[in-house]
Amino acid sequence: MLALLYPGQGAQSPGFLHRLPDHPTIASTIEEASDALSLDVGTLDTSEALRSSVAVQITLVVAGVALARRLIEAGIEAHLHAGLSVGAYAAAVGCGSIAFGDAVRMVKTRAELMERAYPSGYGLSAIEGLSEAQVEALIDATMSAQGERVYVANVNAPRQIVVAGSDAALAAFNERAGAAGAHRAKRLAVSVPSHCELLQEASDTLLAYAANIAFSHPKTVYIGNRRARALHRGEDIRADLATNMRYTVRWFDALTTIVERGATVVVEAPPGQVLTDIARLAYPNLTALAAASFADDRLVDVVRRRVAGQP
Structure with a gap:
């Protein structure tokens, strides 16, 4: 059973859209997004453009949908879809809950609200190297000492926790985390405090915007961000997408749900590798493939063989 994983902000790198396979399905997906947004999406993956969360979020969703469509065109359809943060929008398109044009317009609105x-x-x-409980305890101690709070944003793995906050609060927290035994405490290429209550107002605005977007019940399984469980109704997926900027993303729980539901092969959409590494470490018997690590269009043949149980 195949699951597609869609990475979130921080996975981007300059030129990643132009490193996607040269295939008509991928080209038409980029063109469709450009038409929906009335802008040239192909120009959004430069170093300068990727300084903006708007460009980053749009291009990550476009790359994820392009991968899903390329596999479908080759006769390979995923049974489960899960995305981390903005990757959830590509997952919602992949499972058939929202139209692609609506998804990229909603993502553009989301990113603009966050940046604003x-x-x-x-x-x-x-x-890295501290548990969620250790991080929470350290957050309380750091806030008491510094007066500024950070928040648990993502639980990517049992000892890989992402925190959100101001530059000053993060600098203080990173120093304390290192002293407390963290293997690494590093700023990510994200310029907004995602997945915490600082974005409550922006989330409420996006939820009101999303009320006018048509969502269908998914045709395949969609795993939500907030509770890491399968969502079976379009309105629940709408809420998951619109509100995930203000709630902790429990990615490791989502991965566990995917495995419990029978996935034997997971493929991470470009340009990510982190979700693949997490899956390989946590579930060594699971075949985990990062699409970005395959040159040209070789991924299709590899996925077809692995889903069929062949080496």
């Missing part, structure tokens, strides 16, 4: 709320001075840090 926090144009500078905020972001995310990845903490």
